Amino acid sequence: MTTKAPPEDTTAQEENAPEDPRYTVEPALIESQGRSVAVVVVDRLCDAALAKLKTPDAWRALSFLQMRRLARESCAKQEDYLSAGQPVLETIFRMLLVSPSGTMPLSDIHETLVGLWTTSPSPRHIGIDALRRVLDHAEHFGIGAVESK
Numbered sequence: 001m002t003t004k005a006p007p008e009d010t011t012a013q014e015e016n017a018p019e020d021p022r023y024t025v026e027p028a029l030i031e032s033q034g035r036s037v038a039v040v041v042v043d044r045l046c047d048a049a050l051a052k053l054k055t056p057d058a059w060r061a062l063s064f065l066q067m068r069r070l071a072r073e074s075c076a077k078q079e080d081y082l083s084a085g086q087p088v089l090e091t092i093f094r095m096l097l098v099s100p101s102g103t104m105p106l107s108d109i110h111e112t113l114v115g116l117w118t119t120s121p122s123p124r125h126i127g128i129d130a131l132r133r134v135l136d137h138a139e140h141f142g143i144g145a146v147e148s149k
Contacts, residue, residue, distance in 0.1 A: 022146040023135050024103040025096045027064045030142035040142065041067045044094055046081055049074035072098045082112070084120030088134065089141045091116065096143065103146050106132055 027037040042050075042059045049070045053059055059067065075081045076098035082091055092109055096102065110128045117124045126134075135143060 020105045020107050021132070021148075022103040022105050023092075023096060023109065023138075023143055024146050025068075025093060025142050026144045027142065029139050029144055033140070037064050037142070038062065038067065041071070041097065044090075044097060045071055046075035046078050048078065068097055068102065072100065082116060084116045084122075084124070088113065088126065088131075089138055089143070092135070092138070093141050093143060106135065109135070 030037045030040055038059060041064065045059070045067070050056075050059075052070060052074060062070070071094075075094075081098070082094055084091075086094075091113065095109060095112055096104060106128065110126075110131050113126065113131070136145065138144075
């Protein structure tokens with residue numbers, strides 16, 4: 001006689017997986033790959049942010065938070081800072097870099113991407129579930145999910 005195994009209890013798994021996870025740039029993820037956070041961020045600063053530095057290499061003395069603030073204050077409102085022509089993770093890294101809180105929920109990231117892409121000459125689309133999978137494997141960019149408490 002065979003017995004049927006009881007169905008798995010997926011409620012606990014569902015409770016632990018947030019509906020709308022938040023993502024951030026985690027400097028430790030970048031450094032764990034032997035890369036400099038400052039170099040990664042300075043490559044994504046707009047010209048206006050770089051112009052605010054007293055010397056061309058002044059960025060070397062800035063912390064991640066200072067560089068993020070500089071990017072937010074100088075680049076966030078620049079029309080071409082986020083572009084539909086950039087790779088998806090590049091765009092998201094920049095979004096997170098200039099976001100006021102340093103984190104963004106998946107739904108806001110998706111909405112911003114869709115807005116950028118639908119107005120471009122070559123429209124693209126990514127579903128929110130596919131975007132979540134991309135972000136959950138974006139360690140190379142230093143992007144990670146914020147742990148919910």
